[in-house]
Amino acid sequence: KAGVTQTPRYLIKTRGQQVTLSCSPISGHRSVSWYQQTPGQGLQFLFEYFSETQRNKGNFPGRFSGRQFSNSRSEMNVSTLELGDSALYLCASSREPRDSNQPQHFGDGTRLSIL
Amino acid sequence: AQSVAQPEDQVNVAEGNPLTVKCTYSVSGNPYLFWYVQYPNRGLQFLLKYITGDNLVKGSYGFEAEFNKSQTSFHLKKPSALVSDSALYFCAVRALDQTGANNLFFGTGTRLTVIP
Numbered sequence: 001k002a003g004v005t006q007t008p009r010y011l012i013k014t015r016g017q018q019v020t021l022s023c024s025p026i027s028g029h030r031s032v033s034w035y036q037q038t039p040g041q042g043l044q045f046l047f048e049y050f051s052e053t054q055r056n057k058g059n060f061p062g063r064f065s066g067r068q069f070s071n072s073r074s075e076m077n078v079s080t081l082e083l084g085d086s087a088l089y090l091c092a093s094s095r096e097p098r099d100s101n102q103p104q105h106f107g108d109g110t111r112l113s114i115l
Numbered sequence: 116a117q118s119v120a121q122p123e124d125q126v127n128v129a130e131g132n133p134l135t136v137k138c139t140y141s142v143s144g145n146p147y148l149f150w151y152v153q154y155p156n157r158g159l160q161f162l163l164k165y166i167t168g169d170n171l172v173k174g175s176y177g178f179e180a181e182f183n184k185s186q187t188s189f190h191l192k193k194p195s196a197l198v199s200d201s202a203l204y205f206c207a208v209r210a211l212d213q214t215g216a217n218n219l220f221f222g223t224g225t226r227l228t229v230i231p
Contacts (some may be wrong), residue, residue: 041222101147105161
């Protein structure tokens with residue numbers, strides 16, 4: 001069974017640009033969560049989508065947005081990129097919402113570098 | 116406020132020795148606790164969880180964790196460390212956030228280095 005797939009694995013952008021990251025969850029998983037991981041801040045929750053609806057949102061500015069499609073694939077968009085957005089962006093999926101007892105399954109992430 | 120703490124940024128242990136990675140939590144109600152491991156350039160992998168029942172939970176790769184309610188701890192342990200166990204370990208707790216919604220809080224991570 002295929003795991004969580006994130007594309008692209010690496011991305012280089014410049015300040016002011018926008019970027020879209022993609023996540024394909026494990027088949028049958030309806031919940032997709034996004035996290036930002038940086039050396040200074042650790043792992044921070046961005047948002048969760050479940051059955052195409054945003055279910056929960058972390059403390060990030062409106063430049064960070066996402067959506068989920070009917071096949072549960074999700075995209076995350078960051079507009080007007082800033083240097084501080086350089087991070088590893090992780091996607092995680094689970095069959096049930098992330099506040100259930102089920103563990104999350106993570107992809108290998110997209111490493112975004114802002115020049 | 117709900118939180119989870121990993122008091123050690125770095126743990127070094129000799130190969131073959133027992134290892135412990137510490138985690139303490141602060142939540143209202145019954146905690147749901149998880150351990151994840153992250154290898155370089157990879158995502159997090161689930162190791163084990165505590166929901167209810169036996170305080171000693173066994174997980175993947177020979178890891179186990181002991182839930183201690185009185186000490187509000189959930190330390191990760193392994194009887195004999197392998198060099199391949201070297202990685203970043205995250206403790207997580209499910210709890211209510213400031214909006215009253217269930218949320219999953221991650222610790223800051225502990226880097227484990229097993230020395231050959």
